Amino acid sequence: MVLPKEIPSSAEEYLDSQIHSKLPISSILIIIAMQTEALPLVEKFQLSEDQKSVFPKEVPWVRYHGIYRNLQINLIWPGKDSALGVDSVGTISASLVTYASIQALHPDLIINAGTAGAFKAKGASIGDVFLVSECAFHDRRIPIPVFDLYGVGLKQALKTPNLHKELDFKVGKLSTGDSLDMSMQDEASILANDATVKDMEGAAVAYVADMFKVPAIFVKAVTDIVDGEKPTAEEFLQNLATVSAALDQAVTQVIDFISGKCIHEL
């Protein structure tokens, strides 16, 4: 998005100007934690991997970029851990790449996409795609007044009523933590967060996006039923590839819908 002629003085004014801007969205930052989730979208949007990284040479973060339907797409995958070779999942990598990408790329809109767990008691099934209404953490318990709220870290996703009308996704609250499994304390916090969907990155992306007042939406596809019979890790690995395909289809629908629209039209 071209900056308005009068540059707003505060981040909040900037968000306000973004949301009410009549200029169509031009630059989208997609953050995806796992390579298996990211690569089909890279292919779909015909993105190229950076030859000369916008990030410091020491980090494993990978940027794929290109133009799709008049949108500048930057898809960031935090890459493989340099010592262990596994995807750099979780809140620390997610917050770092969100921070560095906002600094380097100045996106109009962030989309955090990924697979997630969800609760059948809240109506979720394997393969469902959720648009998230709000994000919070479930593993940051700080039982001191006000610090408790900081730990929960509740952030609203961008409101997208027209996107909801157009696309047949479920809507639910997201709770984020750095464990794939769920302890009793995690479960109690997830219930307190009234969350349907559970992931390992969303609230961290939301924290940094909110800091810079960049509108953010969260698209999460369900690989495992948290309150079901099967162990999470097993169910997650079993469904990762097929659900990633559903996720990628959903993200494509979202991007197709966004193309040509302003933030306030979403």
Added chain:
Amino acid sequence: MVLPKEIPSSAEEYLDSQIHSKLPISSILIIIAMQTEALPLVEKFQLSEDQKSVFPKEVPWVRYHGIYRNLQINLIWPGKDSALGVDSVGTISASLVTYASIQALHPDLIINAGTAGAFKAKGASIGDVFLVSECAFHDRRIPIPVFDLYGVGLKQALKTPNLHKELDFKVGKLSTGDSLDMSMQDEASILANDATVKDMEGAAVAYVADMFKVPAIFVKAVTDIVDGEKPTAEEFLQNLATVSAALDQAVTQVIDFISGKCIHEL
């Protein structure tokens, strides 16, 4: 530290060149999560608050800087959460400020200082100061092979045998998590990490420092006994001010020892 004439090509070579450099340490980055812990050191070292921040204007992070005993000291406090007004504690803020400070300030050495919980079963008492030998996480359970190790995120602190000999601190392993309290699962992971000390930032600072191969040491002063009778939050708040004084004295001793020395002399 002045860069060696031949600039090393990789981060590891750089760490190697740092550790074996015969040039004295010139720039130290101190990362402290809470204002109560930070301000006495700001006064002690007569540091000034940045007038023009080296960080983006949207973040609450505060840099205090100055020269103390020929050392360029940058003390970074992540500041107050802009919505809630409490210190930005925990791993996300710690990793973000470590990342942004390394990028902006290129320190020779990082010192993460702070108050912490500790285990009396491992010989700790209130007011003890620990030099940390290694850091790991206790709240990132990912029960998939290799991802489990990524979750634990074990990183070594810089080895400082001479500092140990000179100063009468205890030595122990540190375990980091985003909760002030401790669930059964946290406790099991802390035991598996063989940790004596428990904090909310150390392993996150270690993760980013390791990424950029900046040597890091961790100085932690005990505010609460995790395996004791009193509730952690109550004991923590009761001891925060007095133990912060012990912490600041310890950090001063460490900085005094560092002054004029190379990394490999620590």
